[in-house]
Amino acid sequence: MLEQYNLKKEALIKAMKKIDDLGIPKNDVAKKHVIFLDGNAYPPVYLLSMAYAVTYGRLLDTREIKTERLLISDYEKLGFETMTLEKYHEFQKAEWDKLNSLTEDQESMLDNLRDNSMDLAELHKIMEHRIDKSSMRERLIKSNGKCVCCDISSPDLLFVTSIIPFEFCEEYEIVDEHNYLLMCSHHKTLFQKGYISFDSDEKVDLAEFTKEEEVIFYNLNSFKEHQFSEGQTHYLDWHYDNVFNKKV
Template sequence: MKSNIFDYLNSESEFFNFLTDVEVLNKNTRTNYISWLRFLSQYHKIDNTIDEDVIKNIINVESIIKNERNYYSKDKDISNFKSALNKYLKFVKEDFYTKNSIDVDTEIKEINNSDIFTITEKQNLTLSRIGQGKFRNQLIEYWSGCSITKLDKLNLLVASHIKPWKKSDNFERLDVYNGLLLLPNYDKLFDKGYINFDNKGKIKISSFLEDKDLKILNISPEVKLVNIESKHIEYLEYHREHCFIG
C-alpha cells in the first residue's frame, strides 16, 4: 500500500488542475468529472491507492444500485463514472499531486540558476513566488488591507496571485493587478479554486462548497472586492476559466 495517503476530496483542486493542464479538457467536462467523483466519494473509498480492481468494484456496485435512485440511473451515467475514475487513476499514476506540491522549490532553483536575470530580478521573482518582497509590498500599498474585508492587520494577510505564479510570465508575476491581499480563509479558497470574483468584484462561490462549509468559513455570497480596475479583469477571467471549480 502506498504511503502518504490522500483521498479524492483533499486532492480535488489538484485533480482539477490536472484536467486543465495535462488532459486539456474544457470547463464543462472538467466540472462534470468533479461532480461525478464528488458523488462517488460519498459512498466509496477513493484515494491514491486506487487501481483497476478498485474501479471495477465501484462500477460493479454502481451498476447494481443505479436503478434504486432517481438520478445517475442510466447506463451512460455508469460509463461517465468509469471515465472519471480512470482520469483520477491517471492523475495518481502520474503523481501529479506530489509534483504540484514540490514545484515551488523547483521553480525557485530554476530562477536562481538562470543566467538571464540580475541578482535583484532573481530576488524579486523568488520572493514573489512565496508572496513576499516587492510583490507583497505593492499589494499592501495598493489595497491597504484585505482586498475584501479591509482588515489592516497585515501580518494576518496573504499576498495571493490571481493568475497562478507558475502560469504567469515574469511581468505578471510582479504585476500589482495580478494580486489580492486576503485573509487566510479567502486566500486558501481562492488558491484552491473554490471562489472567484466577477468583473465587478462580486464573489463567485463554487457549487461544490456546501452551505455548512460557507457558514463555518464565514463566507457570504454578498461580499465583494473593495476595489476593482480594468487591469484586474484579464487575470480574474484567467482564474475563472482555468482555476475556478464552478
C-alpha cells in the first residue's frame, strides 16, 4: 500500500512531526491500530495521508483508504512499531501509573489528604513535580526549546506547565502532552493565576486588572508570538474561557 503511493520512511517521519504540530482531526483518529514512535501514537491511515501531503503537496482523502490491515504490515516492514488501539491504551495507563507512582512519603501525604489533613494544593504540587521530571519535559524542550512567552531557553529555567489545572483534568488530559507548555517561572505564575492567556489568534492577552507597573516589571508588552498545535489550542481555549481574568 505504501509502495503504491511511492512513500519513503523519511516522508513518514516528517509527517509524524507535522501531526505533532497540527494534531489529528476528529474524523481521522485511529480505529484499530496505531503507529508508535517516541511515546507518540499515529493513526495509520491519516499518517499515510499526511506523508502524501509532505511528499506531493496535498492530503489524500482518508475515506478512500479502506485497507488499514495491509498498511500495518507495510509500516512494520519499514521498521515502525505498531500496536492495537487496546494495547496503546494499556501503554497510556502504564504511563499514567508511572506519573502517579508515589514514594512512601508521598503515600503518607495521600493518607493525610484522605483524612482531610492535607490541602489539595500539596497533592497538585506532587503531580506537577512528577510531570516536570518525566520524559515529557525532555520532548517539550527538544521540540520547543524556549518559554512560549519569552526567549528564555536555559533548561534549568524552564518548567512544564499544565494548561488546564490538575483539579479540572480528566485522567487522559494529565498525560496528554498537548495539555502542557514550557514556561519560565515568571510567566508560569502569571499564566496559572489568570493574568495572561492566549487568544484565538495565538497572541498573549493581559488580564483587565493587570497594573501598569506589573506590565513594565514583567515586560508584558513585548511578548513573542508562538505557534501552537491544534491540540494545544483546544486546551488554551479552555484556559482563556475558564482561568483567564481569574475566573476560577
